[in-house]
Amino acid sequence: MTEAAGWYPVGLSAGIEAGTSAGTRVEGVELVVWRDSSGGIHVWEDRCPHRGMKMSFGFVRGDHIACLYHGWQYDAAGQCRLIPARPDLNVPDAIRIGTYPVEERCGIVWAALGTAGVLPEDRETLPVRSLYIERDAGAIAVDLTAQHAEALGDRLYRLAMDEQIVLVALQPVDKATTAQHIVVDAITARDAGGGRKAAFAWAQRYRMNAEAAR
Amino acid sequence: MSDLTLYNYDLDEHCYKVRLLLSILGIEAETISVDAFPGKEHLRPPLLELNPSGRLPFLKDGGLALFGAEAILAHLARNYGTQSGYLPVDGIGFAESMNWLMFSAHDLDVTSRARRQAIFDEPGDLAALRRESKMKLRIMDDHMTMREFDDVHFFAGLRPTIADIALFPAFALSRDYGLDHDEFPALRRWARRVRRLPGFINMPGIPHYH
Numbered sequence: 082m083t084e085a086a087g088w089y090p091v092g093l094s095a096g097i098e099a100g101t102s103a104g105t106r107v108e109g110v111e112l113v114v115w116r117d118s119s120g121g122i123h124v125w126e127d128r129c130p131h132r133g134m135k136m137s138f139g140f141v142r143g144d145h146i147a148c149l150y151h152g153w154q155y156d157a158a159g160q161c162r163l164i165p166a167r168p169d170l171n172v173p174d175a176i177r178i179g180t181y182p183v184e185e186r187c188g189i190v191w192a193a194l195g196t197a198g199v200l201p202e203d204r205e206t207l208p209v210r211s212l213y214i215e216r217d218a219g220a221i222a223v224d225l226t227a228q229h230a231e232a233l234g235d236r237l238y239r240l241a242m243d244e245q246i247v248l249v250a251l252q253p254v255d256k257a258t259t260a261q262h263i264v265v266d267a268i269t270a271r272d273a274g275g276g277r278k279a280a281f282a283w284a285q286r287y288r289m290n291a292e293a294a295r
Numbered sequence: 296m297s298d299l300t301l302y303n304y305d306l307d308e309h310c311y312k313v314r315l316l317l318s319i320l321g322i323e324a325e326t327i328s329v330d331a332f333p334g335k336e337h338l339r340p341p342l343l344e345l346n347p348s349g350r351l352p353f354l355k356d357g358g359l360a361l362f363g364a365e366a367i368l369a370h371l372a373r374n375y376g377t378q379s380g381y382l383p384v385d386g387i388g389f390a391e392s393m394n395w396l397m398f399s400a401h402d403l404d405v406t407s408r409a410r411r412q413a414i415f416d417e418p419g420d421l422a423a424l425r426r427e428s429k430m431k432l433r434i435m436d437d438h439m440t441m442r443e444f445d446d447v448h449f450f451a452g453l454r455p456t457i458a459d460i461a462l463f464p465a466f467a468l469s470r471d472y473g474l475d476h477d478e479f480p481a482l483r484r485w486a487r488r489v490r491r492l493p494g495f496i497n498m499p500g501i502p503h504y505h
Contacts, residue, residue, distance in 0.1 A: 092480070093480070096480045096484075098484060098487070101483070101484075101487065103476070103477065103480065103483060104475060104476065104477045105477050106477070137477075138470075138502065140504040149502050149504075210440045210480070210481070211480050213477075213478040254477075260478075277444050278441070278444055281440065281441060281444070285437065
């Protein structure tokens with residue numbers, strides 16, 4: 082993360098259930114997003130220091146995440162706490178994984194990957210989906226602006242869609258791929274199911290058009 | 296009439312579908328190992344005489360001989376797991392499960408070809424196969440995203456069916472052919488539910504969380 086600044090959306094809060102992990106990328110940098118069994122969310126470098134295995138392939142046990150290869154377990158601060166092959170070993174402090182500041186706002190998980198920026202104001206939302214589009218984030222931002230989306234801060238857009246307010250957070254996955262994390266403002270949502278389906282249909286159409294326009 | 300013999304190759308995801316359903320439904324079957332790779336035993340006599348389609352899995356049930364995962368799954372669910380609901384009988388559940396069963400047989404064939412290219416070095420353009428596979432998994436992820444709005448967590452009907460069993464390996468094994476799970480959040484959640492079904496078993500490439 083060099084020129085990068087501020088907060089990046091990395092997933093929907095509802096998309097990462099307690100006790101699960103998922104891999105993702107921001108500008109090509111591999112991250113693991115995981116939620117411990119008490120609901121705490123974590124965004125780390127996606128690499129076990131032991132053999133370089135992706136932590137996102139691993140599994141969550143309580144407030145630890147374990148590597149799939151040899152079961153090395155890390156606590157919520159990224160510190161290795163257990164090496165199953167050496168259960169009596171007091172694990173050295175040097176065995177740890179890099180962590181990023183993380184916040185949940187508007188039903189979206191945000192990680193600070195560069196110098197701190199501005200987080201969006203929190204509001205109650207209903208999750209729609211994370212949509213992966215084969216276009217670069219710059220082109221999509223231009224596109225959303227052309228559709229009268231209002232920029233609400235770092236990588237967050239507000240769209241009026243029929244009666245509803247839809248929020249779209251843009252995650253630059255790599256140079257050719259962007260994730261849209263889409264939620265409906267709960268106060269304006271038509272109803273829990275129908276309103277989300279309308280936003281889903283918008284997103285489907287959006288991706289088809291965006292990818293056809295490449 | 297439990298006189299089941301499954302001709303099985305452990306690394307074949309279609310054979311895994313049948314092993315998985317047998318385990319979930321608690322059905323006993325004799326298993327005969329076939330050296331599909333590198334031996335291609337299923338494409339030579341005497342196996343080819345027994346099963347001229349050359350397709351695995353192959354199941355003998357008394358005098359009945361069935362080939363291909365889909366027919367075998369339907370047969371097992373219909374005749375050995377009537378109470379399980381894995382082959383729904385109601386109109387919508389039946390229709391939807393058939394729809395996704397056929398999707399697994401036809402559309403997901405590209406994922407099998409991608410995997411065979413990647414791990415058995417079968418001829419093929421892996422980059423193109425991977426890309427087509429991604430588009431198929433997208434269709435599945437879109438479907439499960441929609442289902443979640445109605446609080447339904449399986450592909451057809453309201454409960455797990457043979458459609459879930461048939462669709463599971465293409466996603467669960469996608470890393471074998473170089474496609475990560477990052478872009479399919481609804482499939483991740485669905486796969487977690489499949490993994491938790493009583494009787495669930497793994498195959499090589501589908502990690503066991505120790």
